[in-house]
Amino acid sequence: MDLGLACPVCGQLNVIRAVRCSRCGNELAPAPVGAAVGGEDEGRVAEAVAVPAAGAIDDPPSGASAGGAGGHAKTMFFGALQQQEVSPRLVVIKGEGADGLTYQLSGETQILGRTRGDLCFAEDPFLSPEHGRFTVQGGRLFVQDLNSTNGIFVRIRAPSPIEHDDLFLVGEQLLQLDARGFAEYMPDHRGTYFYGSPRVEAEFRVTQRLAGGGLGLSSAARGSTLTIGREGNVLNFPEDRFISGHHAQLHRPAPGGPIVLSDTGSRNGTYVRIKRAQELFHGDYLFVGQQLFRVEIA
Structure with missing residues (x-):
């Protein structure tokens, strides 16, 4: 059995008199002042720092002894650190x-x-x-x-449903979902229709929120899908160096169903406000x- 000092950070087993961990560089506790170099005292020190010894568990008798006459097998822990509760x-x-x-x-x-x-x-x-x-x-x-x-914004790991007015981050852009469809195209009380740009068939839209709280760019989905990125998307931010070419996508799989936000393989991820x-x-x-x-x- 190898003896040594277990690093409290990464669990690496180092030589007994190591000053720093050979794996992560963490400073190890120094040997006690006056500790003997050899003999019985060194044996006691070595026994104290032997990682497996503290965690031995008896195995049920198996009919065949292991390790010595009259003894039975011992199951040893790889390291004492696996028994310690590590704080986040x-x-x-x-x-x-x-x-x-x-x-x-x-x-x-x-x-x-x-x-x-x-x-x-x-x-x-x-x-x-x-x-x-x-x-x-x-x-x-x-x-x-x-x-x-x-x-607080948490990076999504998988496609995630979001709701009306939810906020999310793509690169340096703060965006907000408007899940309402466009109002029905109706004339006013005098029977006159409002003249404007051609309407698109869109189930939802996304609006950029500016520093200070103002509204910026707004883009409607193309049918049930809206893509976001630096170029070649429905909503593009060519000046944002933290956005990938094709960064994220919003999609409603079924009419009236949830709108799902997905990261499309971006470098910096997509974040949703909790x-x-x-x-x-x-x-x-x-x-x-x-x-x-x-x-x-x-």
Whole structure:
């Protein structure tokens, strides 16, 4: 059996006197001052740091002994770390401070905001004072918006139904779904029809929301489908360098049915504003204000 120091971050088994983990570079606890180099004391130290020894489980007798006379087989854990409950963490991908900065969500509840809470980003003007709450329950992580002005957006992993007035992010564009069909084309009380551009058959439309709350571009679906991207789509944003050529799509599979938002293989993903507490999983991404986080749950 190999003996050594188990890294508390990645579980790598290092040589007993290693200063840093050979896999992830994490600083390891130094050996106790005055520890003997050899003999009985070293044996005790080696026994204390032997990873498998702490997690041995007796197997049921199988009729054949293993390891020695009169003994029975032992099932050993690969590493003691698999018995430890690892708290979720948020990794900064883009935003205030250094990219890659990690926030450990060690408590049961953590508040994120601009001026109040456990995770504060004072330089982000798009964060509310108390913006969102992260809750850890039995190793599961949940996020909830605290009635903030700008909300919390989570990257979709699969086609997701959205509803009238829902907001979603594509690149740097904040877009809003209008699921209402066009009003019936009728004359006014004098029997006169309003003259305008030719009508299109569209089941819904999408409107760009501008900084400050104003309305920008608006585009109607082509029948039951609306594509979004940098070029060659129904709704195009050629100046947005964070949007892929064909980025996302809205589609209503059946008349009167739900409208489904899909990411069409974009580089930066598509995000939907949450409306209630939502569970987060390892590898999820979320925008809170200008902060883009990746969720890690080891």
